[in-house]
Amino acid sequence: xxxxFKISKVATIDIGSNAIRLLISNVFDIKGLKYHTKNSxxxxxxxxxxxxxxxxxxxxxxxxxLKSTLKSFKLIMDINEIKNYLAYATSAMRSLNNGExxxxxxxxxxxxxxxxxxxxxxxxxxxxxxxxxxxxxxxxYCFVDVGGGSTEVxxxxxxxxxxxxxxxxxxVRLINDLVTDSTWNDFKIWLETNANELKKLKxxxxxxxxxxxxxxxxxKNTKPLSLKNFKNTLDKIEKMSYQKKLIKLKLxxxxxxxxYPAGRIYYFVLKTLSIKEIYVPKIGLADGMVSEII
Numbered sequence: 001x002x003x004x005f006k007i008s009k010v011a012t013i014d015i016g017s018n019a020i021r022l023l024i025s026n027v028f029d030i031k032g033l034k035y036h037t038k039n040s041x042x043x044x045x046x047x048x049x050x051x052x053x054x055x056x057x058x059x060x061x062x063x064x065x066l067k068s069t070l071k072s073f074k075l076i077m078d079i080n081e082i083k084n085y086l087a088y089a090t091s092a093m094r095s096l097n098n099g100e101x102x103x104x105x106x107x108x109x110x111x112x113x114x115x116x117x118x119x120x121x122x123x124x125x126x127x128x129x130x131x132x133x134x135x136x137x138x139x140x141y142c143f144v145d146v147g148g149g150s151t152e153v154x155x156x157x158x159x160x161x162x163x164x165x166x167x168x169x170x171x172v173r174l175i176n177d178l179v180t181d182s183t184w185n186d187f188k189i190w191l192e193t194n195a196n197e198l199k200k201l202k203x204x205x206x207x208x209x210x211x212x213x214x215x216x217x218x219x220k221n222t223k224p225l226s227l228k229n230f231k232n233t234l235d236k237i238e239k240m241s242y243q244k245k246l247i248k249l250k251l252x253x254x255x256x257x258x259x260y261p262a263g264r265i266y267y268f269v270l271k272t273l274s275i276k277e278i279y280v281p282k283i284g285l286a287d288g289m290v291s292e293i294i
Contacts, residue, residue, distance in 0.1 A: 004030075004031075005028055005029055005030040005031070006028070007028055008027045008083070009024055009025065009026060009027065010024075010293045011024050011085035011086075012085065012086050012287075012289035012290055012293070013085065013112070013114070014088060014284070015087070015089035016090055016148055017048055017049030017053075017090065017091050017092035017148025017170060018172055019043050019148075019208070020066075020069050021286050022073045022077075022286075023040075023286040023287065024040045024082070026038075038287075041286075046065050046069060047062075047148070047254060048093065049091070049148040049176075051096075052091075052092045052099075053149060053172060053173055054178070056095060057097060057098070058096055058098075058102060073112065074112055084293050085112075086115075086293055089114050089115070089116045089117070090122055090285070091150040091170060093114075093116045094116055094118075100116065103116065119152050119166020119167075120166060122285060123145065123164045123166065124164070126143055126284065126285055126288045127288070128288040129283040129288050131281050131283070134204070134222055134279045134281045139157075139158045139200075140155075140158065140202070141201065141202045141203075142203050144203060144206065144265075144266060145206035145207055145285070146205075146206075146262045146265045148172035148173070149172055149173055150166050150168055150169065151166070151265055153190075155194060155195055155198070157198060165190055167187050169184070169265055170265075171261045171262035174258075174262075174264070174265075184268075187268070188268075192273075195273055196273060203270060203273070203275055204280075205266050205280045208255065209259045209262035210262070210263070210266055210280055212249075212251065212259060213225075213233055213234070213259065213266075213280075217229050217230070217232075217233040222281075224277035224279045225277060225280060227275070227276045227277060230263075230266070233263075234264070242256060245259075
């Protein structure tokens with residue numbers, strides 16, 4: 001029986017501070033309405049933040065790795081007959097002195113055009129993800145997306161966009177001791193000023209680290225992670241040796257040192273706003289970019 005709808009694939013590339021991701025998604029066009037599902041995900045460890053946050057420049061080694069990664073992604077996209085794609089770079093590339101120049105040069109060599117986006121734009125894209133299966137009909141909710149170099153916060157009040165801000169606080173910055181007390185204080189004041197007034201506010205955690213913390217906690221899918229369980233899980237991670245984190249928790253080597261610092265940021269938000277749980281729908285920038293394409 002012949003399908004009465006169209007099927008295609010799109011690609012989204014997220015160049016972050018700790019890793020680079022390529023997401024291939026299926027797109028179904030049914031009578032003018034479009035839906036999408038994940039097809040495959042490729043994640044490459046490439047900690048660009050170590051270069052950009054410390055020195056503002058990209059090392060020759062990481063420049064070569066970035067070029068090889070994009071070339072590989074281009075081949076995967078060609079094999080999948082991808083016609084539409086988006087490639088965005090976030091905090092690490094924003095912090096480079098010559099980020100735009102590097103990306104223009106790489107476009108000529110790899111065939112992939114990458115755009116550096118602002119923290120605000122990053123927040124807006126993440127918020128495109130559908131989270132109703134997790135939080136229900138809640139009218140007041142807040143996305144917290146912790147990356148290697150920045151934390152994006154976007155608040156919705158009565159189901160409408162209310163406030164958003166990007167803070168230079170992230171897992172890679174923390175392990176390199178690049179977050180000042182004043183930055184933490186600014187973060188705290190902004191949260192208290194813009195979110196404390198909202199009743200029944202629900203916090204939605206976004207990012208690879210919170211996804212892994214959620215899995216380690218043992219909470220079942222769609223159920224929120226309680227503040228107490230969150231704290232116990234963070235304590236468990238902090239006390240474990242490097243080897244046990246790799247083998248017992250099955251963490252990637254590039255996540256071992258950042259998962260606890262990143263977890264502290266989510267926990268800081270919950271404590272600051274006196275909220276007892278966090279929802280973790282396992283979505284991210286690359287997922288939201290799919291919605292932007294279609």
